[in-house]
Amino acid sequence: MATVLYMSVSLDGFVSTPDDFLGGSDGNRLHDWYAPGGDEAALTGDAKALADELDEIGAVVTGRRTAELMDHWGGDVHNGVPIFVPSHRPPGPAARWGYPNVTYVLDGIRSAIAQAAAAAGDRNVYVQGGYTARKAIEEGVLDEIQVHLIPVLLGDGHRLFDTLPAEVELEVLRVIDTPHATHIRYRVLR
């Protein structure tokens, strides 16, 4: 089991524009690689293998901001696996009553990761969101980082890494070069 951050990010480090869009004229520039021409079924080769890795995850830890922007994906972000949302505040009504798969965790990122790991068994925990990722890195509970580096400069927006309190060494595990992105997987060294 590993906790793995999966994020699509522009070369200038943004995961969305200031108004929470993903760039480009279609508002989804950062995720084009995942659905070429808007069609996930059109994925082939290395890009498809990368996308298929997500089928192996056992739980999700996601930031509240992302979760609420996405309406909690209707309670199912991927294959119905449990979703944990670390937050300082109790969930809103939809998450409280509407989605049995969604659990708000109010006692910190370590607890959220631990609950997700328990739910995932020997499968990986999929971490998403910039703030959540930074907290997980700071607390030493993020094992790997899978970035999909998109060949675009968004110019402004929300940064994946923003700032961290200390330097963190990484190790490159794998580089996959596809027409739409450079997909790099790192191990977080501690």
Place this chain on the structure above:
Amino acid sequence: MATVLYMSVSLDGFVSTPDDFLGGSDGNRLHDWYAPGGDEAALTGDAKALADELDEIGAVVTGRRTAELMDHWGGDVHNGVPIFVPSHRPPGPAARWGYPNVTYVLDGIRSAIAQAAAAAGDRNVYVQGGYTARKAIEEGVLDEIQVHLIPVLLGDGHRLFDTLPAEVELEVLRVIDTPHATHIRYRVLR
């Protein structure tokens, strides 16, 4: 002839720490790939080929901040090619009298790039510095970007791309995966 930004950058987008160091315990983390174990002669294979590309450049355009921090490299940053420094202010004494290869350009980045291109002939112009790169991108005079993406999160510092006034599309030209970095070359699309 192409104008090419060459920069080593951390995964979180920094080209130096807040106090102008390059990270790591040796203060040169971002350039380790270029001199493994502190020895440029130890470079081999793909990394050496990348470094050797710099022998083909015909001129340099560099930001004033970098130039002054580096004492103008004693007037010779690489093989004695001419160095152009776009700035709003006249050069200080050392650059004014000490270095015949160094020219301050006071009428903007376009002029600096044009003068460098004229000096370079059919060779490439090596652009360096975050602010200078952003100005060149904004003005549409940067052709390519060669980043050496270093597997480290510096946490804070000076950003390569910071913010830009508009989205800029890139095209991946080449990805080279070496033990110390992921080297990606982009074409800037206009």
